[in-house]
Amino acid sequence: MAPKKVLRKVGVVGYGRLGQFLVSRLLAQGSELGLELVFVWNRDPGRMAGSVPPALQLQSLDALEERHPDLVVEVAHPKIIHESGAQILRHADLLVGSPSALAEQTTEQQLLEASSHWGHAVFVARGALWGAEDISRLDAAGGLQSLRVTMATHPDGFRLEGALAAASSTGPRTVLYEGPVRGLCPLAPRNSNTMAAAALAAPSLGFDCVIGVLVADHSLTDMHVVDVELRGPPGTTGQSFAVHTHRENPAQPGAVTGSATFSAFWLSLLGCCQLPSRPGIQLR
Template structure:
C-alpha cells in the first residue's frame, strides 16, 4: 500500500459488491481466499473488516494479537463482551482498534463536545427505503404500514443486534460520544417509501441548559445518493477509503478504540 511507507500489508476480510471491491481495486490487491485465522500467515500490518459484525465477534481479538484492526461493522461493539475482548487484546498487543466513522457527519466535533462535558443528548435518525434494510429478529417482522414508519427508537445498543448492517453510523456515534455510549445515544430507524435512491441521516445533539435555560443544539442532515436497495450509499464508500488512509498514516501504535 502506497500512502505511508511504514504500512506495508493490508488484509481485507470481506469482498462485497461495493466496499470490498472498491478497497481491493484501490489497494491493488492479490486475491486469496483464507479464513481469518489463516490470514495471519500473510503477516498483515492492518486487517480491514468489511464483511459482517460476526467476524468482529469471532475473530476481532485474535486479529489484534498480530495486527491493527479497522472495524467496518462497528455495530459489533454494541456487544459488551466483544468490546471488552477487543480492548483487552488491544492493551495486550499494543495494536489499535480503528473504527470507520462511515456515514457519521461531524464525528470529531461530537467527540470534542463530549470531552468538554458539553454533550447531554445525541440522536441519530437513519431513514431509507425498506429495500435498503437488512433486518433480523423482531425487526424483520415489524409492520411497515404507510409511507413513513418508525421501526425502532431507543438506545443504539438495543438496535445493533437486529439491524447489524443498518446501525453502523449509530454505533460510530456511540463511540464518538463515549460518555453517552451505546446506552445513552438514541437511534431511530425509519422506513420511508419515498427514499428510493438515497439514505438520509439526521444527527441532533444538545448540550445542558445554560443560565438562560437555553441549550446548545446542532442538527445536521446528510443525504447520500444510493442505488435502489443498497445498504451503503456512494459517499460512504469514499469516506471508508478516507478512513483506511487515516489508519495507514498513524505510525505510532496506540491501543484502544479510535474513530478514523
C-alpha cells in the first residue's frame, strides 16, 4: 500500500480580491498540489459568508495554532504584519503579501528575531516586481549602485494615508512622491509593495537608498505601470551597466492589485510550500 500523502497546511489572512483568488485556487487545486486550506481569516468576518465554508472561517488570529498551519499567507494589510507577524511565526512559516510593513525597522527586527527563535521562514512575495532575482544577483555581486522604481496608475487606484491622503493631482500626470522607499511605505502602504520588494531584493541599498516614485496618471484607467531603473558603478571605460524595464499590468478600474499580480502571487505561494523552513527573510 502506498504511503498516505502528507498535505502542506495553508492558512490565508485577508479576504479581499487577492485573498479570494488564493482561497478559490486552494479549494479547487490544493489537494492535487499537496496543499490543504485549513483556515481563512478576515477582519470583517461577514465578507466570508456564503463563499468560505464555515469550518474554514477563523474567528480570531489568536486561535490559528489550533489549525496547525505550515504556512500562513498574509494578503490583508501591513497592520497585520505589524501587529501579528511575530506571533504567527511561533506556529508557521509566513508569506508576507504586504512587504511595505518591513519599512518599519522595529517590525523587521521583530520578524527576524521570531524567525530565528522559532525556526520559521519569512517569505516575501515579489508581487509586481519584475526582475527580482536579477536585482538580487547584481546586488550580491556588488554591481548595483542605484535602483529606482516608479509606479503610475489612475488616482482611484491609490489608498493613501497621512500627508499623501490630502494630495491632489494637478494635471493629467502628477508625481505624488519621489524619494526613499522607507518614507513612502507608511503613506501608501497598499501601493508601495512593489517598491518595498525592490528594497528587499537589493539589501546593499535597502529602504533608505532605493528610490520610489508614485505617479497619478488620469489616462491609466485600467492599468498599473511599473518602471524599474537600475545602474551599476562606472567601469574601466567610464560607462555603467544599466537596465530599464517597463511593465504594463492590466487592472480593473480603481483596483489596488493588477491582474498579472494574482498569478505571480499564486506562484510565490507554491514556491514557499516547496522550500524547507529556514529562518530569515527571503524574497519569493
